[in-house]
Amino acid sequence: MRKSAYVLHRNGKLIPNDVSFPFVLFLNHNNFSNSQIQFPSRKLIRDSLLPFNRTAESPSIAPNHQSNRMLGFQTDIVTLKRLCKSGDTQNALIMLRDMEHSKGCKLSVTYYNVVINRLCKDRRIMDALNIYYDMIAKGIVPNVMTFRFLIQGLCNLGLYGAAHDLLSEMMAKSGFWNAVTFNVLVHSLCKDDKVREAHKMIIVMDSYWSVYDVVSYNILINGYCKIKRLDAAFSLSIEMSEKRINPDVVTYTTLIKGLCQIGRLEDALVCFGQLRDYGLVPDVITYSTLMDFLFKNKKYDEAIVLFRTIEECKVVPNINMYNIVIDGVCKAGKVDYGEELFRKIPSSGLQPSFYTYNILINGYCKSRMIDKAMSLFMEMSRNKVNPTIVTYNTLINGLCHVGRHNDALCLFNEIQSHGLDPTIVTYSTLIDSYFENEKFDEALAMFRRMECVGLTPNIVLWNILIDGMCKFGKVDIGYEIFKDLGSKGLMPNVRTYNIMMNGLFKDCKFNDANVLLREMMIGGCMPDGFTFNIIIQGFIRCNETKMAIQFLERMLDAGFSADSQTSTDLVNLLTVKKLDDASKEVLIKFFKLASNA
Known part of the structure; x- marks a missing residue:
């Protein structure tokens, strides 16, 4: 039998039948009181969560008989909050149970909310629901915060149906709903890529009353931008104006970021101009978003001009903006300007982070200014900024490129003394450098050293090894390594094929190269410019004109x-x-x- 398009709600309003959770949660503004509540049964909620319970068992809830006095805690809300904030959930539960049985302690909804919030953050949703039902059984009425915490907890686990089972009947009789709680749902749906469901919720709600605000729209616009639906995002921004909800800086920044992500630079700049035309002041995030895109698209001069205009708008750069600009100017070859900005950071009341140091060190290394890179590395230690493995990898790569292999090896040997472990990138850099400098034995020794520490080579390292074998005339060994990649769970990429084909052609193994070429094409690995050049040179070398x-x-x-x-x-x-x-x-x-x- 076909379902009706609408159902009649008990308040007499027709509701679209295809509207799913959470629309029914918003349908009544009556004042909330105990006599009005018809809560779903505990069994109903538990049944809806059974699949979740089988996959995520939570620690048992604190028993009633344990006394908080044995733990030496003072039974008050401050102590309860402290326990929950520190993550000591089990003792917080013990304390709550002890307070429930203490004649001199009168609990309010605030006490329960503190514990419910902590349990939801710990993903212990069944325990949070048990506390919720115990609270109701004791005649304590939940408030808007209770429902916000539970909704957030359920949404974080993707349990939208369970949230509906818990709240639909109750919310149909209550007025406990506001924009903040509404936004929790909108945000959770968008985060799970359920943008259309979130949008549908706003559309249907508009037929009854508005519980949304500029934040609701910003969340939804961001959701559409993330899935590259800029048409829908801009339609929402127009709809905001029609409803007299003024777009704010966050709205424009979100749209600018969305436009940047799909390469619409001109439109992003127009949007940036509109922001200022409407009397809004771009903030540090707006500028950072636009500058990051300009630098990534090699619009270096435009990005630098934009950075220099922020003083006129009295926007104070944060460390993230400095990182973006220093990285951008270094990639533009303006390392000296990057250093100048780096030195200005403390005068702005900020301190360079390890990431800021890594950016400038990388800039120096790319410009072959290795002494400056090493000097900045030493400065990190003096300023008590701990280097990361990226710092070491960058410096080792820089040293190898200028032929300072002994210094690179010394740096490699001190990594573990800083509580770090070399990565596959560290080993790959050194092995590649050894092969490039015709140090075949050292390259193999480093490869074996890597295997001894339990690191599994990736396709990049196998490419380096195959290339090294071919360059040293050991093409047959390289070919065996190539053919064995499948057994290691790896697929050759276009670079792997190029390396192997080049080795085979140079070794005059014309037939093997032909077989490899067919395998490449059948396997769906498309040749690039390097492939064609290797093949043409190889055929000419083999007199296959x-x-x-x-x-x-x-x-x-x-x-x-x-x-x-x-x-x-x-x-x-x-x-x-x-x-x-x-x-x-x-x-x-x-x-x-x-x-x-």
Whole structure:
């Protein structure tokens, strides 16, 4: 039988039948009193939570007979809050039970709320519900905070149906609902990617009365921006104005961030301008969001200009903004300006964090200013800022790039003295550097050392090892490692294929290279520009001119360019080989494209 589109609620209003939790929680404004409450049974709620209970057993709730006096606690709300804040939930429960049985102690809803909140944060939702029902049984009426904590606890676990079972009947008879509690639900739904459900809730609520505010809209707009539905996000911002809910800085910042994430820079800048046109002042988060996007898209000059305008708006940079700008200017090659900003941080009443140090150290290393990087590393210790493994990895990589392998190894050996452990990145950096500098034995020794500490190589490290084997003429060993990757649960990526194919072509293993190429294509790993250059050079080296020309044509059709070595090989091919007309046409096309580039 087909369901009716609407159902008649007991207050006489027609409600859409497809409206799910939590709409029914908002349908009555009557004052709340004990006589009005018809709470769902404890069994009903427990039954709805049975699947959850089977997967997440919580510690047993404190027994009634244990005395808090034995623990030496003073039975008051301050002590109860302290226990809950410190995470000592079990003793807080013991204390609450002791207070329940103390004749001289009159408990209010505040005491129960403190414990319910802690239990919900501990994900002990059944224990929180038990306390809730015990409170009701004692005639203590829950307030808006009680329901907010329980709703948050249930939503954090994704138990929306259980929240409905607990609250729908009660909320239909109560007026305990406000925008803050409403926003808990909207936020939880959006966080679980249930943005449309959250939006539907606001739409249906609008037919009855408004319990939402600018925060509700901001949460929903952020939800749509996260799933890249900017059309819906902007529609909501227009709807806000129609309902005379004024967008705030958070609204505009959220939209700017959403536009940035989908690459709409011009629209983001327009939105930024509108913010100021409407008399709002961009805050540090707004500026940081826009500058971060400009730097990431290599709009360095625009980002720096924007940073320099913040003084006019009296926006005080925070450490996150400094990190964004220092990182951006270092990547733009303006390391000196990055250092200047770094030195200004203390005058702003801030202190550089380990992350700030890491950014500038990385900037120095990328610019081959390794002595400055090491000096800043020493400064970290003097300022009692603990280096991280990223700090060490950055410095080791920088030292290797300038040929200071002994210094890199010394730094590697001191990592554990700072309470840190080398990572797969640390070992990969050193092994790659050893291979690059023709230190084959040292590279293998470092690889074995890594295996001894129990680290499992990833595809990046196997690529380094295969490449090293091929460079040292051990192509067969490299090929065996390649073929064994599947047994290690790893899939070759395009770089793995490029390395192996290059090794096979250089070792004149033409047939194996051909087989590998077919495997690559069948496996769905698409060739890149490096692949085409390796194949063309390999076929020319093996005197397979027609195959080389075929792949040159494919490369041009795919929009990739020849590197300098491929270009040289093709010029030589044209001068020393007798080619058919079709091959000549492909080469002419190639040289025309190269001259126009």
